[in-house]
Amino acid sequence: MGHTDAGHTHPVNFDPTATEPDPHPPARSAGRAVRIGIGGPVGSGKTALVAALCRALGDRLNLAVVTNDIYTTEDADFLRAAGVLAPDRIEAVQTGCCPHTAIRDDITANLDAVELLEQRFPGLDLVIIESGGDNLTAVFSRGLVDSQVFVVDVAGGDKVPRKGGPGVTTADLLVINKIDLAEQVGADLTVMAADAHRMRGELPVISQSLVRTPDAPEVTDWVLAQLA
Ligand SMILES: Nc1nc2c(ncn2[C@@H]2O[C@H](COP(=O)(O)OP(=O)(O)O)[C@@H](O)[C@H]2O)c(=O)[nH]1
Ligand SMILES: [Mg+2]
Numbered sequence: 001m002g003h004t005d006a007g008h009t010h011p012v013n014f015d016p017t018a019t020e021p022d023p024h025p026p027a028r029s030a031g032r033a034v035r036i037g038i039g040g041p042v043g044s045g046k047t048a049l050v051a052a053l054c055r056a057l058g059d060r061l062n063l064a065v066v067t068n069d070i071y072t073t074e075d076a077d078f079l080r081a082a083g084v085l086a087p088d089r090i091e092a093v094q095t096g097c098c099p100h101t102a103i104r105d106d107i108t109a110n111l112d113a114v115e116l117l118e119q120r121f122p123g124l125d126l127v128i129i130e131s132g133g134d135n136l137t138a139v140f141s142r143g144l145v146d147s148q149v150f151v152v153d154v155a156g157g158d159k160v161p162r163k164g165g166p167g168v169t170t171a172d173l174l175v176i177n178k179i180d181l182a183e184q185v186g187a188d189l190t191v192m193a194a195d196a197h198r199m200r201g202e203l204p205v206i207s208q209s210l211v212r213t214p215d216a217p218e219v220t221d222w223v224l225a226q227l228a
Pocket of ligand 1 (some may be wrong): 042178211
């Protein structure tokens with residue numbers, strides 16, 4: 001006899017902004033470097049933020065960086081050329097695939113890069129891992145990072161925070177970058193901040209401009225608090 005679904009109702013409570021929390025606690029073992037992931041869409045200012053953090057913290061901490069690019073080592077090359085950190089403290093992972101794959105689904109290449117840096121620099125305090133530019137869906141596996149920052153910018157308009165996605169809703173810190181451009185693109189910063197807080201509950205939000213404050217003082221303080 002044929003099966004029929006007639007009469008059955010399937011309640012669908014789909015909330016496109018909701019994301020299942022990662023069930024695995026951060027695998028942080030005593031003594032190893034704290035790992036902080038920096039994610040967010042292409043061009044939002046992730047590499048610029050990594051450079052700012054290196055400038056602000058490079059003299060105070062034993063610090064290293066892993067960059068992720070799809071087909072190049074562009075971000076690592078940029079950071080080395082900018083001289084923000086000794087070149088051998090920067091390792092590039094070429095993902096060859098969608099960036100989220102290498103930071104969330106198969107983190108092996110990133111773990112290898114982190115371990116290489118940990119062997120090269122005993123007593124490392126902090127490893128910053130920059131994701132390849134992705135969209136609003138890419139977040140880091142908690143098996144790779146202890147905490148993560150998601151960077152969006154105002155240039156795409158003030159709608160971005162309310163579009164949600166796991167980066168906006170669950171990252172340990174949301175950065176709204178390039179606030180210096182708000183007027184040019186007609187983005188309302190009050191709306192962006194209010195939407196961000198509504199989407200994130202108690203989780204912190206920092207609005208900043210790396211043009212106005214190139215050393216990212218608020219994000220630097222947040223990073224230091226993660227190490228405390
Ligand atoms: N006006 C402005 N430009 C910024 C700011 N932060 C980064 N940029 C620029 O935005 C572009 C993309 O930044 P980048 O760090 O490469 O973005 P990524 O793709 O997320 O790593 C670069 O030209 C940066 O100089 C900011 O706060 N204000
Ligand atoms: Mg980058």
